[in-house]
Amino acid sequence: MMKESLCEVNNLGLRYHRGESAILQGLSLSLFKGEIVGIRGENGAGKSSLLKAIAGLLPYQEGEIRMPKEVRKGLSYLPQDLSLYDSLTALENLIFYGKIQGIPGRLLKTRGNWLLEELGLSQKSREKLSALSGGMKRRVHLASALMLRPSILLLDEPTVGCDEESYHRIRDLLLKMKQQGTGMLLISHGRGELEDLADRILTLEQGKLREKCISSD
Structure with a gap:
C-alpha cells in the first residue's frame, strides 16, 4: 500500500x-x-x-x-520560543490562535477545551498563563498549534x-x-x-x- x-x-x-x-x-x-x-x-x-x-x-x-x-x-508551525500571552488564560490563548487560524466561532471553545483536557490542563483552563509552570506553558503552546487540526x-x-x-x-x-x-x-x-x-x-x-x-x- x-x-x-x-x-x-x-x-x-x-x-x-x-x-x-x-x-x-x-x-x-x-x-x-x-x-x-x-x-x-x-x-x-x-x-x-x-x-x-x-x-x-x-x-x-x-x-x-x-x-x-x-x-x-x-500546515501549522510551532517555533521554539513561546508565543503566548501571559495576561490571557490558557483557554483564551487557544481561542485567540484559533481565530487567527480561521476556526469557526462555535468550535473555538470546544476544540480548546478538548486540547486542554488531552494535555491534562482542564483544571487550569481559566488561570492566567503567567500563573502556570514552564511545562504547562509548553503544553498550551503545543495546543495553540493544534487548534487547526x-x-x-x-x-x-x-x-x-x-x-x-x-x-x-x-x-x-x-x-x-x-x-x-x-x-x-x-x-x-x-x-x-x-x-x-x-x-x-x-x-x-x-x-x-x-x-x-x-x-x-
Whole structure:
C-alpha cells in the first residue's frame, strides 16, 4: 500500500545573504501522512531554517517545496520560543490562535477545551498563563498549534525545558495526532526523544541530510 505524500522537498538551497555559505544545500526529503520524521543536528546546522522554509516564513534560492493546496492550508508551525500571552488564560490563548487560524466561532471553545483536557490542563483552563509552570506553558503552546487540526505539524523543540509529566502529555498527544494522519517534522535535542517518537531520524550535517531508519513497521 502506497503512503500518501504530504510534502516533497527537492534540492533545497538556502542562504541568508548573497555570497555567504549555504545554510541548506541540495536538501531533499519527503513527509508522509501519519509519519513523524525527527531532525537532529548541531546548533546552527539549519534545522530551524528548514522548518521556516517549509512553513513559507523564510525564502530559499534553489529547489522547490511541493505540497497539495489543501495540505498547505492545514500546515501549522510551532517555533521554539513561546508565543503566548501571559495576561490571557490558557483557554483564551487557544481561542485567540484559533481565530487567527480561521476556526469557526462555535468550535473555538470546544476544540480548546478538548486540547486542554488531552494535555491534562482542564483544571487550569481559566488561570492566567503567567500563573502556570514552564511545562504547562509548553503544553498550551503545543495546543495553540493544534487548534487547526493540522495535516502537517512543524515542531521546533516542543518539549524543551519540560518536566516529566509535561513531556509525557505532549508525547502522547503527538502520537494520537499521528494516528489521525498528521505528518510531523520534529526538531529535538532531548536525549531519546526522537527515538521515542519518530519513524525516521534525519541528521543535518553541513546543510545536508543523513537518514537513520528506526522503525521496523
